[in-house]
Amino acid sequence: MRITLKQLAIFEAVARSGQVAKAAELVNLSSPAASMALSELEKQLDTRLFERIGNRLRLNSQGSLLLPLATEALQKIEQIEHAFSPAGAELGGNLNVSASSTIGNYLLAKSAVAFCQQHTNTLVNVDIDNTQAVINAVLEFRSEMGFIEGQCLDSRIAVEAWHKDKLLVFCHPAHPLAGQSVAPSALHDMPWVMREEGSGTRDYFVNAANALDIQPQEKFRFSTPDAIKQAVKQGAGLGVLSELTLEKELIRKELAVIQVEGLSLERKFYRIHHKSRNFTPIGLEFIKFNKMFLNTDG
Template identity: 70%
Template sequence: MRITLRQLAVFEAVARSGQVAKAAEQVNLSPPATSMALAELEKQLNARLFERIGNRLQLNSQGNLLLPLAADLLHRVEQIEQAFTPQGGDLVGQLSVSASSTIGNYLLAKAAVAFCQQHTQTHVEVAITNTQDVIQSVAQFRAEMGFIEGHCTDNRLHIEPWHKDRLLVFCHPAHPLAGQTVKSFAVKGQSWVLREEGSGTREYFVNAANELGMQPESKFCFTTPDAIKLAVKQGAGLGVLSELALEKEISRKELALVTIEGLVLERQFYRITHKSRQATSLGLAFVQFCSNFFHLSRE
């Protein structure tokens, strides 16, 4: 058996992206060469590693067995290369990151662009989804690290505080509660426009609201902040989003805030990594860059 590092790199890229064409771009091969490398690996292992679901390739049980082993080996190779790279040499390579919606759209997207502009031989791929999907992505080694808004109880993962945020309740400017400070019972029975199940924003708000006996009922659920803001602008009810997502609309008075007495919506963001996966030098550099980047942005 002669498994090559190239084959394992192709396998990991296909596992992350779910598509041969995208994986080919990541490993700098043509799609036919990428398909051939994957086929040769499966032949040498005498095992299928993926199942085709629609237009995507999804890891099967054999692929899930191989992925952490391949990721660990490729990481060790990267460590060897870094150990023999002259100090001060620029960073090189690709970093796969997964982030929940608010963090991805309003923090990591701009940080990733700025990082890659500074380190021109790197590429940071940011997959934006909800908290539960981010957890699964890191747990299944599809992403080196994840950034989440909600709770994580997966004992395979290491969780550390990363950034802070505040949720705001908002409404149409003509809503009777616009600009008001009200008691919690005043919003009972109101229609709410919330994020979908699995969203960290939704989970945090519902838990805090229920502690006050509000029992918010969602009339509409959407997966993106823009859809929620549009629905609220149409008078669909009260919405809840991060202040990061509302800054523009509030300043333009396109939306209005509602303050609910006793409702504390300051929350912690978290960075998650797999306990069995050591951080790459590129990953560590990105985390440090983000810390400096957001610190300067707040000043």
Template identity: 80%
Template sequence: MRITLKQLSIFEAVARSGQVARAADMMNLSAPATSMALSELEKQLDARLFERVGNRLRLNSQGSLLLPLATEALQKVEQIELLFSSSEGELSGTLNVSASSTIGNHLMAKSAVAFCQQHTSAFVDLDIDNTQAVIKSVLEFRTEVGFIEGQCLDSRIKVEAWHKDNLLVFCHSAHPLAGKRVKPIELRGQPWVMREEGSGTRDYFISAANALDMQPIERFSFSTPDAIKQAVKQGAGLAVLSELTLEKELSRKELAVIEVEGLVLTRQFYRIHHKSRKFTPLCNAFIGFCSKFNKLSI
């Protein structure tokens, strides 16, 4: 059996993209050459690795077994190349990072830029989405490390506490409840502008609100904090976001906080990675850098 690194790279690209044509683009190869290499790998392993679903290829049980092993092997080769091509102590290469909305926009974007300014041969490819999308990216090995606001219960993923964050209930500055302390029952029947399904902010707030029988009524749902803030400024209802996203509007008195008795909205941020994947030196350096860089930001 003679499995090549090229075959493993093509297999990983197909697993990530779900299509031979897209994998071919990623590998700078023709689609026939990519398909041939994948077929040869399956022939050598005497196993099918994918099932076709519509126009996409999805890993079957055999492919799922191979993916973490292939990824680890390719990472080892990359480490060898970096070890012998870089100056001592120099970090280089591309690191794929995913982060949920609040963390990505208000913490990780600044961290990524600062890290790359310090390590000029390194590049951090940061993808910002909601919590569930970040988890999926880690599971599919498209991301080496993820940062999320919500819970992750998948046994294949290692979850570690990272930083903490405070959520605030807020409204238009002219709202009758602006700046007041109220009982949960006083918010029953109020319209709310919510984050989209899959958002860690949404899940955390709904769980806390239901515990107090607040029965929030969703009137609008948006996928970005800016859209939610704009809707609240237009009088669409109440909302909940991280205090990281509200500093400017609160200081300008464009929005106002509502304090709800018994509603505890201090939440944990988490760092996640696939249990089958070991951190590269570049990823370890970035994680350490972020922990120090963000201490003053939270």
């Protein structure tokens, strides 16, 4: 049996993208060449590695078994290449990270661009989704690291405090409670515009609100901060989002903040990675860069 690095690279790219054509682009091969490499790998291993669901390929049990081994092998090769690169050689390669909505849109989008502008031979791919989806991407080795707003209790994942944030309760400027400091009881029976299930913002707020017996009544649910802000502007109810997402609207007085007595909404953002996966040189450099660029804790 002679498994090649090209076959493993194609396999990992297909696992990450779900499509042979997209995987071929990631590894700079034609689609027919990528398809042939994947077929040869399955033939050598005498097993199928993917199941087709619609127009996407999903790892089956055998593919899930192979993925961490393939990723580790490819990382070892990259480490060897890096160790023997000439001193001062330009950093290069691709880095795949996942981030929950607030972090991805308001922090990592700008830091990824700045990083690639400084290291012109690199590409940082930032996949933005909710906290649970980010955890899944790290577990499935599709992302080298993840950045989340909520908790991760999976024992396979290493979790490190990374940054700080604060949630704000907000409303339409004409709302009776706009700009006021109120007791938690004042929010009883108020309609709310909430994030979707699996959102770190939603989980953190609901836990803090229930501790004060606010018991927010969800009237609308959206998966993006922009949709929530738009709904609140239309008078759909109260909202709660990171202060990072509300800066422009508050300056323009398109939205207003409600201070709730005893409701502490300061939280931490976390960086996560799979315990069995080491950081690549580009991953380590990205962590170092963010510490300076975003003033992160780690």
